[in-house]
Amino acid sequence: MAKPIEFKAGSLTAMSAVLREIDNVRLSDALQVMLGGMGEFFAGEATIIDVSQARNFPDKADWAGTLSLLRRYGLQPVALRGAPEHLHASARKAGLAILTEQAARLQAESDIASAPAAEPLPEPVSTAPAPQAAPMAAGTMVVDRTIRSGQQIYAKGSDLVILGAVSNGAEVIADGSIHCYGPLRGRALAGASGNKKARIYSSNFGPELIAVAGVYRTFEKGIPAQIAGKPAQALLRGEDDKQALVLEPIQLD
Incomplete structure:
Protein backbone atom coordinates (compact mmCIF):
# COMPACT_ATOMS: atom_id res chain seq x y z
CA MET A 1 0.00 0.00 0.00
CA ALA A 2 1.35 3.41 -0.99
CA LYS A 3 2.20 5.76 1.85
CA PRO A 4 -0.07 8.83 2.05
CA ILE A 5 2.98 11.11 2.36
CA GLU A 6 6.67 10.77 1.64
CA PHE A 7 9.64 13.14 2.00
CA LYS A 8 12.51 13.26 -0.45
CA ALA A 9 15.55 15.52 -0.58
CA GLY A 10 15.62 17.91 -3.51
CA SER A 11 16.75 21.32 -4.66
CA LEU A 12 14.80 24.31 -5.93
CA THR A 13 16.05 26.73 -8.54
CA ALA A 14 14.54 30.09 -7.66
CA MET A 15 14.78 33.65 -8.86
CA SER A 16 16.32 36.10 -6.39
CA ALA A 17 14.72 39.53 -5.97
CA VAL A 18 17.56 41.59 -4.49
CA LEU A 19 16.09 44.52 -2.55
CA ARG A 20 18.54 47.26 -1.63
CA GLU A 21 15.76 49.22 0.06
CA ILE A 22 12.78 47.92 2.01
CA ASP A 23 10.31 50.53 0.81
CA ASN A 24 7.29 49.36 -1.16
CA VAL A 25 6.65 52.78 -2.70
CA ARG A 26 10.15 53.04 -4.14
CA LEU A 27 10.05 49.38 -5.12
CA SER A 28 6.79 49.91 -7.00
CA ASP A 29 8.25 52.88 -8.87
CA ALA A 30 11.39 50.92 -9.76
CA LEU A 31 9.39 47.95 -11.09
CA GLN A 32 7.21 50.26 -13.13
CA VAL A 33 10.30 51.76 -14.77
CA MET A 34 12.07 48.42 -15.26
CA LEU A 35 9.14 46.38 -16.54
CA GLY A 36 6.90 49.06 -17.99
CA GLY A 37 3.93 47.91 -15.92
CA MET A 38 3.90 44.51 -17.63
CA GLY A 39 1.80 42.35 -15.32
CA GLU A 40 2.67 38.65 -14.94
CA PHE A 41 6.06 39.26 -16.56
CA PHE A 42 7.80 36.42 -14.71
CA ALA A 43 5.01 33.86 -15.18
CA GLY A 44 4.96 32.25 -11.72
CA GLU A 45 8.71 32.15 -11.01
CA ALA A 46 9.53 30.93 -7.47
CA THR A 47 11.39 33.78 -5.79
CA ILE A 48 13.68 34.38 -2.81
CA ILE A 49 13.55 37.93 -1.43
CA ASP A 50 17.18 38.82 -0.72
CA VAL A 51 17.75 41.91 1.46
CA SER A 52 21.37 41.15 2.33
CA GLN A 53 22.46 44.24 0.36
CA ALA A 54 20.01 46.63 2.01
CA ARG A 55 21.67 49.60 3.68
CA ASN A 56 19.01 50.48 6.25
CA PHE A 57 16.41 48.27 7.86
CA PRO A 58 13.15 49.69 9.26
CA ASP A 59 11.78 48.75 12.66
CA LYS A 60 8.81 47.18 10.87
CA ALA A 61 8.36 45.91 7.32
CA ASP A 62 5.19 45.50 5.27
CA TRP A 63 6.06 42.09 3.84
CA ALA A 64 2.46 41.44 2.81
CA GLY A 65 2.59 44.56 0.65
CA THR A 66 5.95 43.49 -0.80
CA LEU A 67 4.59 40.06 -1.67
CA SER A 68 1.51 41.55 -3.28
CA LEU A 69 3.66 43.86 -5.40
CA LEU A 70 5.98 41.09 -6.59
CA ARG A 71 3.05 38.79 -7.37
CA ARG A 72 1.62 41.52 -9.58
CA TYR A 73 4.55 40.83 -11.92
CA GLY A 74 4.20 37.05 -11.75
CA LEU A 75 6.80 36.36 -9.06
CA GLN A 76 5.93 33.88 -6.31
CA PRO A 77 7.93 34.76 -3.15
CA VAL A 78 8.67 31.74 -0.99
CA ALA A 79 11.50 32.78 1.33
CA LEU A 80 13.45 35.67 2.82
CA ARG A 81 17.23 35.95 3.03
CA GLY A 82 19.50 38.43 4.78
CA ALA A 83 16.97 40.16 7.05
CA PRO A 84 17.78 40.99 10.70
CA GLU A 85 16.09 38.89 13.32
CA HIS A 86 13.59 41.59 14.38
CA LEU A 87 11.93 41.31 10.94
CA HIS A 88 11.65 37.51 10.92
CA ALA A 89 8.34 37.21 12.81
CA SER A 90 6.47 39.53 10.44
CA ALA A 91 7.99 37.73 7.43
CA ARG A 92 6.82 34.35 8.74
CA LYS A 93 3.37 35.80 9.38
CA ALA A 94 3.26 36.88 5.73
CA GLY A 95 4.05 33.30 4.71
CA LEU A 96 7.77 33.54 3.99
CA ALA A 97 10.31 30.97 5.09
CA ILE A 98 13.51 32.37 6.64
CA LEU A 99 16.72 31.28 4.97
CA THR A 100 19.69 31.21 7.34
CA GLU A 101 23.25 31.72 6.12
CA GLN A 102 23.84 27.97 6.40
CA ALA A 103 20.75 27.18 4.31
CA ALA A 104 21.80 29.71 1.68
CA ARG A 105 25.28 28.18 1.53
CA LEU A 106 23.91 24.66 1.20
CA GLN A 107 21.56 25.80 -1.57
CA ALA A 108 24.45 27.40 -3.45
CA GLU A 109 26.55 24.24 -3.07
CA SER A 110 23.61 22.13 -4.28
CA ASP A 111 23.15 24.35 -7.34
CA ILE A 112 26.85 24.10 -8.20
CA ALA A 113 26.90 20.32 -7.75
CA SER A 114 23.82 19.81 -9.92
CA ALA A 115 24.84 22.21 -12.70
CA PRO A 116 25.78 20.36 -15.90
CA ALA A 117 29.31 20.80 -17.20
CA ALA A 118 29.40 23.00 -20.28
CA GLU A 119 31.87 23.19 -23.11
CA PRO A 120 33.42 26.53 -24.06
CA LEU A 121 32.54 28.09 -27.40
CA PRO A 122 35.01 27.34 -30.21
CA GLU A 123 37.23 30.22 -31.28
CA PRO A 124 35.93 31.91 -34.47
CA VAL A 125 38.08 31.58 -37.60
CA SER A 126 38.68 34.97 -39.18
CA THR A 127 41.42 36.74 -41.13
CA ALA A 128 40.27 40.16 -39.90
CA PRO A 129 40.96 41.50 -36.39
CA ALA A 130 38.15 40.37 -34.08
CA PRO A 131 36.18 43.06 -32.22
CA GLN A 132 36.48 43.05 -28.45
CA ALA A 133 33.67 40.91 -27.05
CA ALA A 134 32.00 40.99 -23.68
CA PRO A 135 33.65 38.71 -21.08
CA MET A 136 32.16 35.23 -21.02
CA ALA A 137 30.65 33.89 -17.82
CA ALA A 138 32.09 30.69 -16.37
CA GLY A 139 30.88 27.93 -18.69
Whole structure:
Protein backbone atom coordinates (compact mmCIF):
# COMPACT_ATOMS: atom_id res chain seq x y z
CA MET A 1 0.00 0.00 0.00
CA ALA A 2 1.35 3.41 -0.99
CA LYS A 3 2.20 5.76 1.85
CA PRO A 4 -0.07 8.83 2.05
CA ILE A 5 2.98 11.11 2.36
CA GLU A 6 6.67 10.77 1.64
CA PHE A 7 9.64 13.14 2.00
CA LYS A 8 12.51 13.26 -0.45
CA ALA A 9 15.55 15.52 -0.58
CA GLY A 10 15.62 17.91 -3.51
CA SER A 11 16.75 21.32 -4.66
CA LEU A 12 14.80 24.31 -5.93
CA THR A 13 16.05 26.73 -8.54
CA ALA A 14 14.54 30.09 -7.66
CA MET A 15 14.78 33.65 -8.86
CA SER A 16 16.32 36.10 -6.39
CA ALA A 17 14.72 39.53 -5.97
CA VAL A 18 17.56 41.59 -4.49
CA LEU A 19 16.09 44.52 -2.55
CA ARG A 20 18.54 47.26 -1.63
CA GLU A 21 15.76 49.22 0.06
CA ILE A 22 12.78 47.92 2.01
CA ASP A 23 10.31 50.53 0.81
CA ASN A 24 7.29 49.36 -1.16
CA VAL A 25 6.65 52.78 -2.70
CA ARG A 26 10.15 53.04 -4.14
CA LEU A 27 10.05 49.38 -5.12
CA SER A 28 6.79 49.91 -7.00
CA ASP A 29 8.25 52.88 -8.87
CA ALA A 30 11.39 50.92 -9.76
CA LEU A 31 9.39 47.95 -11.09
CA GLN A 32 7.21 50.26 -13.13
CA VAL A 33 10.30 51.76 -14.77
CA MET A 34 12.07 48.42 -15.26
CA LEU A 35 9.14 46.38 -16.54
CA GLY A 36 6.90 49.06 -17.99
CA GLY A 37 3.93 47.91 -15.92
CA MET A 38 3.90 44.51 -17.63
CA GLY A 39 1.80 42.35 -15.32
CA GLU A 40 2.67 38.65 -14.94
CA PHE A 41 6.06 39.26 -16.56
CA PHE A 42 7.80 36.42 -14.71
CA ALA A 43 5.01 33.86 -15.18
CA GLY A 44 4.96 32.25 -11.72
CA GLU A 45 8.71 32.15 -11.01
CA ALA A 46 9.53 30.93 -7.47
CA THR A 47 11.39 33.78 -5.79
CA ILE A 48 13.68 34.38 -2.81
CA ILE A 49 13.55 37.93 -1.43
CA ASP A 50 17.18 38.82 -0.72
CA VAL A 51 17.75 41.91 1.46
CA SER A 52 21.37 41.15 2.33
CA GLN A 53 22.46 44.24 0.36
CA ALA A 54 20.01 46.63 2.01
CA ARG A 55 21.67 49.60 3.68
CA ASN A 56 19.01 50.48 6.25
CA PHE A 57 16.41 48.27 7.86
CA PRO A 58 13.15 49.69 9.26
CA ASP A 59 11.78 48.75 12.66
CA LYS A 60 8.81 47.18 10.87
CA ALA A 61 8.36 45.91 7.32
CA ASP A 62 5.19 45.50 5.27
CA TRP A 63 6.06 42.09 3.84
CA ALA A 64 2.46 41.44 2.81
CA GLY A 65 2.59 44.56 0.65
CA THR A 66 5.95 43.49 -0.80
CA LEU A 67 4.59 40.06 -1.67
CA SER A 68 1.51 41.55 -3.28
CA LEU A 69 3.66 43.86 -5.40
CA LEU A 70 5.98 41.09 -6.59
CA ARG A 71 3.05 38.79 -7.37
CA ARG A 72 1.62 41.52 -9.58
CA TYR A 73 4.55 40.83 -11.92
CA GLY A 74 4.20 37.05 -11.75
CA LEU A 75 6.80 36.36 -9.06
CA GLN A 76 5.93 33.88 -6.31
CA PRO A 77 7.93 34.76 -3.15
CA VAL A 78 8.67 31.74 -0.99
CA ALA A 79 11.50 32.78 1.33
CA LEU A 80 13.45 35.67 2.82
CA ARG A 81 17.23 35.95 3.03
CA GLY A 82 19.50 38.43 4.78
CA ALA A 83 16.97 40.16 7.05
CA PRO A 84 17.78 40.99 10.70
CA GLU A 85 16.09 38.89 13.32
CA HIS A 86 13.59 41.59 14.38
CA LEU A 87 11.93 41.31 10.94
CA HIS A 88 11.65 37.51 10.92
CA ALA A 89 8.34 37.21 12.81
CA SER A 90 6.47 39.53 10.44
CA ALA A 91 7.99 37.73 7.43
CA ARG A 92 6.82 34.35 8.74
CA LYS A 93 3.37 35.80 9.38
CA ALA A 94 3.26 36.88 5.73
CA GLY A 95 4.05 33.30 4.71
CA LEU A 96 7.77 33.54 3.99
CA ALA A 97 10.31 30.97 5.09
CA ILE A 98 13.51 32.37 6.64
CA LEU A 99 16.72 31.28 4.97
CA THR A 100 19.69 31.21 7.34
CA GLU A 101 23.25 31.72 6.12
CA GLN A 102 23.84 27.97 6.40
CA ALA A 103 20.75 27.18 4.31
CA ALA A 104 21.80 29.71 1.68
CA ARG A 105 25.28 28.18 1.53
CA LEU A 106 23.91 24.66 1.20
CA GLN A 107 21.56 25.80 -1.57
CA ALA A 108 24.45 27.40 -3.45
CA GLU A 109 26.55 24.24 -3.07
CA SER A 110 23.61 22.13 -4.28
CA ASP A 111 23.15 24.35 -7.34
CA ILE A 112 26.85 24.10 -8.20
CA ALA A 113 26.90 20.32 -7.75
CA SER A 114 23.82 19.81 -9.92
CA ALA A 115 24.84 22.21 -12.70
CA PRO A 116 25.78 20.36 -15.90
CA ALA A 117 29.31 20.80 -17.20
CA ALA A 118 29.40 23.00 -20.28
CA GLU A 119 31.87 23.19 -23.11
CA PRO A 120 33.42 26.53 -24.06
CA LEU A 121 32.54 28.09 -27.40
CA PRO A 122 35.01 27.34 -30.21
CA GLU A 123 37.23 30.22 -31.28
CA PRO A 124 35.93 31.91 -34.47
CA VAL A 125 38.08 31.58 -37.60
CA SER A 126 38.68 34.97 -39.18
CA THR A 127 41.42 36.74 -41.13
CA ALA A 128 40.27 40.16 -39.90
CA PRO A 129 40.96 41.50 -36.39
CA ALA A 130 38.15 40.37 -34.08
CA PRO A 131 36.18 43.06 -32.22
CA GLN A 132 36.48 43.05 -28.45
CA ALA A 133 33.67 40.91 -27.05
CA ALA A 134 32.00 40.99 -23.68
CA PRO A 135 33.65 38.71 -21.08
CA MET A 136 32.16 35.23 -21.02
CA ALA A 137 30.65 33.89 -17.82
CA ALA A 138 32.09 30.69 -16.37
CA GLY A 139 30.88 27.93 -18.69
CA THR A 140 28.33 28.08 -21.48
CA MET A 141 24.92 26.49 -21.87
CA VAL A 142 24.13 25.51 -25.47
CA VAL A 143 20.53 24.94 -26.61
CA ASP A 144 20.36 23.46 -30.11
CA ARG A 145 16.63 23.85 -30.69
CA THR A 146 13.94 26.49 -31.00
CA ILE A 147 12.49 27.73 -27.72
CA ARG A 148 8.73 27.74 -28.11
CA SER A 149 6.12 30.13 -26.71
CA GLY A 150 5.62 29.59 -22.98
CA GLN A 151 9.00 27.92 -22.49
CA GLN A 152 11.80 29.38 -20.35
CA ILE A 153 15.53 28.66 -20.35
CA TYR A 154 17.82 29.92 -17.58
CA ALA A 155 21.62 29.64 -17.89
CA LYS A 156 22.64 30.02 -14.26
CA GLY A 157 26.20 31.27 -13.81
CA SER A 158 26.96 31.02 -17.53
CA ASP A 159 26.42 32.37 -21.01
CA LEU A 160 23.54 31.04 -23.10
CA VAL A 161 23.96 30.05 -26.74
CA ILE A 162 20.79 29.30 -28.73
CA LEU A 163 21.27 27.60 -32.10
CA GLY A 164 17.57 27.88 -32.93
CA ALA A 165 15.03 30.66 -32.56
CA VAL A 166 13.30 32.23 -29.57
CA SER A 167 9.58 32.38 -30.34
CA ASN A 168 7.13 35.06 -29.26
CA GLY A 169 6.08 34.37 -25.67
CA ALA A 170 9.27 32.45 -24.84
CA GLU A 171 11.84 33.66 -22.32
CA VAL A 172 15.61 33.19 -22.15
CA ILE A 173 17.65 34.25 -19.12
CA ALA A 174 21.40 34.10 -18.50
CA ASP A 175 23.72 35.32 -15.78
CA GLY A 176 26.18 35.97 -18.61
CA SER A 177 25.57 36.98 -22.23
CA ILE A 178 22.92 35.61 -24.60
CA HIS A 179 23.86 34.57 -28.15
CA CYS A 180 20.88 33.76 -30.41
CA TYR A 181 21.77 32.49 -33.88
CA GLY A 182 18.15 32.29 -35.02
CA PRO A 183 15.38 34.90 -34.86
CA LEU A 184 15.03 36.44 -31.39
CA ARG A 185 11.31 37.12 -30.88
CA GLY A 186 10.60 36.52 -27.18
CA ARG A 187 12.09 38.02 -24.03
CA ALA A 188 15.83 37.98 -23.39
CA LEU A 189 17.37 38.88 -20.02
CA ALA A 190 21.18 38.86 -19.85
CA GLY A 191 23.33 39.61 -16.81
CA ALA A 192 20.53 38.38 -14.57
CA SER A 193 22.81 38.20 -11.53
CA GLY A 194 24.05 41.77 -12.06
CA ASN A 195 26.80 41.36 -14.68
CA LYS A 196 26.81 44.79 -16.35
CA LYS A 197 29.26 43.62 -19.02
CA ALA A 198 26.83 41.00 -20.36
CA ARG A 199 25.34 41.48 -23.81
CA ILE A 200 22.58 40.14 -26.02
CA TYR A 201 23.54 39.09 -29.54
CA SER A 202 21.10 38.09 -32.27
CA SER A 203 21.42 37.39 -35.99
CA ASN A 204 17.77 38.39 -36.47
CA PHE A 205 16.74 40.99 -33.88
CA GLY A 206 13.05 41.31 -33.02
CA PRO A 207 12.39 40.69 -29.30
CA GLU A 208 9.40 41.68 -27.21
CA LEU A 209 11.60 42.77 -24.30
CA ILE A 210 15.29 42.76 -23.43
CA ALA A 211 17.25 43.43 -20.24
CA VAL A 212 20.90 43.63 -19.25
CA ALA A 213 21.72 43.60 -15.51
CA GLY A 214 18.22 44.77 -14.61
CA VAL A 215 18.01 47.60 -17.16
CA TYR A 216 14.98 46.85 -19.32
CA ARG A 217 13.68 47.96 -22.70
CA THR A 218 10.39 47.11 -24.35
CA PHE A 219 9.34 47.56 -27.97
CA GLU A 220 5.67 48.50 -27.96
CA LYS A 221 6.41 51.06 -30.71
CA GLY A 222 8.38 48.56 -32.76
CA ILE A 223 12.04 47.69 -33.29
CA PRO A 224 14.22 50.51 -34.71
CA ALA A 225 14.31 50.13 -38.50
CA GLN A 226 18.11 49.98 -38.72
CA ILE A 227 18.24 46.74 -36.68
CA ALA A 228 14.79 45.14 -37.09
CA GLY A 229 15.29 41.61 -38.39
CA LYS A 230 19.03 42.22 -38.74
CA PRO A 231 22.15 41.23 -36.76
CA ALA A 232 22.34 43.39 -33.65
CA GLN A 233 23.57 43.51 -30.08
CA ALA A 234 22.26 45.09 -26.88
CA LEU A 235 24.61 46.30 -24.15
CA LEU A 236 25.00 48.86 -21.38
CA ARG A 237 26.94 52.06 -22.01
CA GLY A 238 27.69 55.01 -19.76
CA GLU A 239 28.85 55.61 -16.22
CA ASP A 240 28.00 53.05 -13.54
CA ASP A 241 25.15 55.11 -12.08
CA LYS A 242 23.87 56.38 -15.44
CA GLN A 243 24.09 53.38 -17.71
CA ALA A 244 21.68 53.10 -20.61
CA LEU A 245 20.71 50.01 -22.61
CA VAL A 246 21.71 50.68 -26.23
CA LEU A 247 21.15 48.76 -29.44
CA GLU A 248 23.82 48.50 -32.10
CA PRO A 249 23.90 46.78 -35.49
CA ILE A 250 26.50 44.04 -36.03
CA GLN A 251 28.40 44.09 -39.32
CA LEU A 252 28.96 40.48 -40.36
CA ASP A 253 30.44 41.08 -43.84
